[in-house]
Amino acid sequence: MILVSACLIGCPCRYDAKNALVREARNLFEQGFLFPVCPEIMAGLPVPRRTITIHGESGFAVLDGKARVIDSENNDLTDRLITSAMQCVAITEKFNISKALLKSKSPSCGVHQTYCQDGLIFASGLTAAALKRNGIQIFDETCDLNTVLYEK
Numbered sequence: 001m002i003l004v005s006a007c008l009i010g011c012p013c014r015y016d017a018k019n020a021l022v023r024e025a026r027n028l029f030e031q032g033f034l035f036p037v038c039p040e041i042m043a044g045l046p047v048p049r050r051t052i053t054i055h056g057e058s059g060f061a062v063l064d065g066k067a068r069v070i071d072s073e074n075n076d077l078t079d080r081l082i083t084s085a086m087q088c089v090a091i092t093e094k095f096n097i098s099k100a101l102l103k104s105k106s107p108s109c110g111v112h113q114t115y116c117q118d119g120l121i122f123a124s125g126l127t128a129a130a131l132k133r134n135g136i137q138i139f140d141e142t143c144d145l146n147t148v149l150y151e152k
């Protein structure tokens with residue numbers, strides 16, 4: 001089983017109420033390989049919702065108390081998003097999941113790139129950082145999904 005950003009399998013859970021469907025990911029979900037999560041929905045945020053950005057250098061910095069996650073109305077969502085990121089980690093532990101396929105560029109799920117207050121940066125989002133720190137192998141939707149499935 002592989003953790004997956006729910007928007008990648010077609011769930012309309014993005015801030016703009018759209019999805020980010022990747023057909024191959026949807027197929028893997030329908031075959032029972034993927035466990036969908038949306039950390040922002042798990043944090044109790046609505047759809048649609050305000051955009052959020054990391055005010056600091058990365059999701060790791062948020063976990064370390066050196067950065068915050070703020071929405072476009074200046075609401076601080078840090079604590080609830082840390083809670084949902086750790087819930088994702090707990091899911092991987094409960095279901096013995098060792099890999100995650102996450103949506104690129106999201107402040108929550110972004111793997112190599114995420115949005116900070118100054119725009120797109122090369123850094124991990126908050127949930128991606130929490131999963132990485134707990135030993136989960138992380139991929140984004142630009143990867144060959146066969147690699148995600150079969151890489152040891």
Ligand code: SF4
Pocket residue numbers: 005006007008013014015037038039040041103106108109
């Ligand atoms: S990128 Fe992550 S937080 Fe954003 S909508 Fe997709 S699953 Fe939810």
